[in-house]
Amino acid sequence: MIKVLIYEDNPQLREGLTMLISGSEGFDVLAGFKNCDNVVAEVEAFNPDVILMDIDMPGVNGIEGLKRIRAVNTQVKILMLTVFDDNKNVFQAISNGANGYILKKTPPGKLLEYIAEAQTGGAPMTASIATQVLKMFSSMNNERGEDYNLSDREKQVLQLLVEGFSYKMIASDMFIAIDTVRSHIKKIYEKLHVNSKSEAVAKAFKDKIV
Amino acid sequence: MIKVLIYEDNPQLREGLTMLISGSEGFDVLAGFKNCDNVVAEVEAFNPDVILMDIDMPGVNGIEGLKRIRAVNTQVKILMLTVFDDNKNVFQAISNGANGYILKKTPPGKLLEYIAEAQTGGAPMTASIATQVLKMFSSMNNERGEDYNLSDREKQVLQLLVEGFSYKMIASDMFIAIDTVRSHIKKIYEKLHVNSKSEAVAKAFKDKIV
DNA sequence: CGGGCAACCACATAATAATGTGAGTAGCCG
DNA sequence: CGGCTACTCACATTATTATGTGGTTGCCCG
Numbered sequence: 001m002i003k004v005l006i007y008e009d010n011p012q013l014r015e016g017l018t019m020l021i022s023g024s025e026g027f028d029v030l031a032g033f034k035n036c037d038n039v040v041a042e043v044e045a046f047n048p049d050v051i052l053m054d055i056d057m058p059g060v061n062g063i064e065g066l067k068r069i070r071a072v073n074t075q076v077k078i079l080m081l082t083v084f085d086d087n088k089n090v091f092q093a094i095s096n097g098a099n100g101y102i103l104k105k106t107p108p109g110k111l112l113e114y115i116a117e118a119q120t121g122g123a124p125m126t127a128s129i130a131t132q133v134l135k136m137f138s139s140m141n142n143e144r145g146e147d148y149n150l151s152d153r154e155k156q157v158l159q160l161l162v163e164g165f166s167y168k169m170i171a172s173d174m175f176i177a178i179d180t181v182r183s184h185i186k187k188i189y190e191k192l193h194v195n196s197k198s199e200a201v202a203k204a205f206k207d208k209i210v
Numbered sequence: 211m212i213k214v215l216i217y218e219d220n221p222q223l224r225e226g227l228t229m230l231i232s233g234s235e236g237f238d239v240l241a242g243f244k245n246c247d248n249v250v251a252e253v254e255a256f257n258p259d260v261i262l263m264d265i266d267m268p269g270v271n272g273i274e275g276l277k278r279i280r281a282v283n284t285q286v287k288i289l290m291l292t293v294f295d296d297n298k299n300v301f302q303a304i305s306n307g308a309n310g311y312i313l314k315k316t317p318p319g320k321l322l323e324y325i326a327e328a329q330t331g332g333a334p335m336t337a338s339i340a341t342q343v344l345k346m347f348s349s350m351n352n353e354r355g356e357d358y359n360l361s362d363r364e365k366q367v368l369q370l371l372v373e374g375f376s377y378k379m380i381a382s383d384m385f386i387a388i389d390t391v392r393s394h395i396k397k398i399y400e401k402l403h404v405n406s407k408s409e410a411v412a413k414a415f416k417d418k419i420v
Numbered sequence: 421c422g423g424g425c426a427a428c429c430a431c432a433t434a435a436t437a438a439t440g441t442g443a444g445t446a447g448c449c450g
Numbered sequence: 451c452g453g454c455t456a457c458t459c460a461c462a463t464t465a466t467t468a469t470g471t472g473g474t475t476g477c478c479c480g
């Protein structure tokens with residue numbers, strides 16, 4: 001028996017969901033609430049397996065509710081429920097540990113399937129959400145930018161610079177003379193088109209050389 | 211009629227998939243290949259709607275094949291097919307524009323459903339993959355770390371440091387004396403627990419202060 | 421009103437970093 | 451072989467940073 005808690009401000013929808021889920025074999029709705037004002041206490045009191053969490057709610061909304069729950073409970077499965085596959089919310093929800101993200105227009109059969117899937121550790125999402133997630137992922141990742149053709153030794157020096165080493169420390173770390181470190185660094189500056197340590201460090205981060 | 215192309219080195223599995231898909235209403239397998247050696251030419255010649263792409267193949271593998279296809283064709287839907295929900299491959303596949311990622315053990319019924327879903331712009335993935343993706347996403351994002359309680363002015367100075375400004379430049383940029391810049395920076399170092407410009411810059415990036 | 425704090429400025433000294441010039445060794449490639 | 455590059459080292463000079471000590475002003479808050 002999968003124990004479900006529902007957060008949804010629209011009374012009709014909340015009732016509808018409760019009916020649907022309670023009426024299905026193997027599912028039980030413990031309670032439903034219209035916002036997350038007391039979410040932590042409620043979750044503790046009812047100890048559900050899965051929480052259906054609407055995002056747009058007056059008072060404490062779903063994202064904030066998600067955060068509050070995750071602050072004290074990382075076990076319970078939380079399925080975000082929303083009308084739009086809105087970019088910002090999806091992002092926030094998944095970065096804050098939501099287990100799935102589904103649209104309200106999901107057909108009843110699918111919804112039950114999703115709840116069950118979440119309960120067993122899956123990450124259910126509707127197709128449109130999944131597409132969004134993939135897009136975000138691929139857009140935020142790529143662009144390793146230029147390569148700058150740093151030699152192995154130069155990369156190594158840059159790595160140490162980034163870690164806050166001084167020339168002296170780099171020299172002893174790499175078993176070379178400090179003047180050699182200097183010449184490596186000079187070469188690095190040329191290749192990166194910068195002329196100070198901190199610019200090089202910044203560029204190393206930006207262009208993900210390190 | 212959804213036109214499918216299959217890349218899979220195991221002859222039995224390739225045959226099996228072909229039978230299954232071809233034998234289903236609304237699906238047609240145009241051809242099957244055992245590696246991606248000529249993938250670009252093949253995709254051009256057959257012009258499929260969906261490509262099933264195994265990852266582990268001798269010769270040109272699935273990830274490389276994916277890249278090659280995407281270099282010339284961003285329209286065709288590509289479903290990656292693999293035995294393991296291996297972190298690195300999932301990541302690479304989705305950053306390179308795969309439309310979905312499913313496990314080989316997916317039951318036949320689901321597989322057809324996934325192909326249809328991909329064809330209509332969805333992003334099918336098996337539950338275990340979806341879970342992985344969410345985990346990656348949330349792990350790479352969060353952690354704004356400590357706040358370090360930098361004052362507004364200190365944040366501003368740090369910002370300029372990151373952009374490669376010298377003390378002198380910061381002073382003129384902020385219309386304050388260079389000694390004031392020094393004292394701000396000293397305070398920043400204390401708060402960040404570092405003692406050099408480049409460490410501060412590195413920390414600013416890592417902890418996303420800037 | 422007095423203590424705490426952010427922001428401002430000054431002077432001084434030591435340590436590091438940046439720049440220039442020059443040079444030797446070793447390996448790769450046409 | 452001769453040219454190229456990576457890697458190594460040296461010496462010298464100037465610029466920039468790091469650190470210490472100390473002081474003024476103005477604001478907020480109990």
